[in-house]
Amino acid sequence: MFLVVILVAVLNSGSSSSPPTINTIATIAYSETTSDSTWDKLKGALLNALVFVVVVTAVTFLLVLLFYFRCTHFLKLYMGFSSFIVLLFLGGEIALFLIRKFSVPIDCFTFLVLLFNFAAVGVFAVFLSKMAIIVTQGYLVAIGMLVAYWFTLLPEWTTWVLLVALALYDLAAVLLPVGPLRLLVELAISRDEDIPALVYEARPVINHDQGSGEYEGQRRAWRRRRELGNDSESDHNIGTSDAEVTAPLIQNRVSSVVDGQESSVASTDNSFLEGIGLGSSGAIKLGLGDFIFYSVLVGRAAMYDFMTVYACYLAIIAGLGVTLMLLALYQQALPALPVSIAFGVLFYFLTRLLLEEFVVQCSLNLVMF
């Protein structure tokens, strides 16, 4: 999230006033321009978000179907392919922006070779995790960052409405009995397989280990595809240059080492015992999609001002804490998006409307409390 903020800050400080209009599926219904009235913008944004959610639902159902028919090999191949595309094209575009901004002297061929290698290593790191964990994590972070940055290039109203719509969709998809994500989780549990998903596994503190979580990449990888049409610049008419998002789930799954359900309740209690406690091996997994949308939220907040960034950061962490508590309470797969996004959006608007005026007034006159 922090990296997305930096990226946004660097790249937006020099950009022109009108952002490039991207022809993506997210704006297929309506392209927002700054001259439209508020009501038009709202309607357009809603339409965009609706289209997006519908597409996502359809694709998720498709994936559930594939999983049901045990086409996991196909899924894995497909995901490898799409993550390669993401790293290659989106990463390349962003690298080009950066090169232009900082006037890095590099020639075409070196750049292409480096980029290709980067993408290839990325695919291997994520899917055949025989590499050091830090490499895998690094690549997962990079992928998340790239996708998040691209989302922030959408027009403003669309982004906010989209976030809210996705949070609602997430809520529905995981909790409703007919929701695709819930079906997926139940299928995986009934077959006693690990859900092959692109997730972070957060391990709680074990004895004297430092920090409140360590991340590990997951062994098998699975991604839910999101159709993101190409931007105006690229001439490759791939049309559906895919951007990856994983199932935005938090699930409380056991790591393969220990049998039985060691719940995450033990882990939170351990942290209460302030480091004297026992370490449990229950793992909390968070999907990459969640991180992407948090980063989108924070990145969008960064486009306004840094105060909103801090407020949203805190709000998201608070939402995450609440979600983890609920997870400990309910012991089933929960959607990770809604609470954090709700807090994030709420705090963003509150900060922008109320707080900023207040704080700027006070600090400019050097009046503080």
Added chain:
Amino acid sequence: MTVAAGIGYALLALGPSLALFVTVISKKPFLILTVLSSTLLWLVSLIVLSGFWRPFLPLNSAASWPFAVLIITSVAFQEGLRLLFWKVYKRLEDMLDAFADRVSKPRLYPTDKMLIALAGGLGHGAAHAVFFCLSVLTPAFGPATFFTDQCSQIPFFLVSSIIALAFATIHTFSMVIAFNGYSEGNKVDQLFVPVVHLVAGMVTLINFTTGGCSIGIPILYIIAILTLLHCGKMVWGKLTENQIRL
């Protein structure tokens, strides 16, 4: 004035807090949670206050009395929240003690309690520094700097960072004093904290007059050092009386 200066200002305001965080707090995850929740609480209080004051802004910056009212209301609200924080903490402490009894581990030591109070205060102080100083620091990363009329000798950002540092110190340690005061029913300590907070807030009003900050800031630092000393004395007393339990 360039990235280096920007980072410098940020570190000036947050450096000691960061040092405290890394050495003391990052070892224990519960303290990290405490810091985060107290930061969040401070942010919420700030939002509520700004919501309340929004219709009256922008204030006429020449007159200082509206700001005085602003400060009084804000400090009162935040002290009220501190009391609330204390009550929540009390309930949490009971829960933790009960849990510790259940798994037959030792209860919370006084040092643990003080560490929790410190973490809470650090959250408040860090939130103050972040929202009052860091958020207006963004232009400092660019090529120029900014001076205000009232304090024309040093750049605005530097003044802001210095004040933020003083306040962060005050917040951090007054939380420890406050918790101790509430737990022991010590009236002096209980009153010490709101009074200090209010005085510190009022002192910043001096910054309104031209050249005022050369008086205001040293006074602020005297208050911060006073808070530190009082806290140190109190902690020392508590540690020596419970020497066995360390």
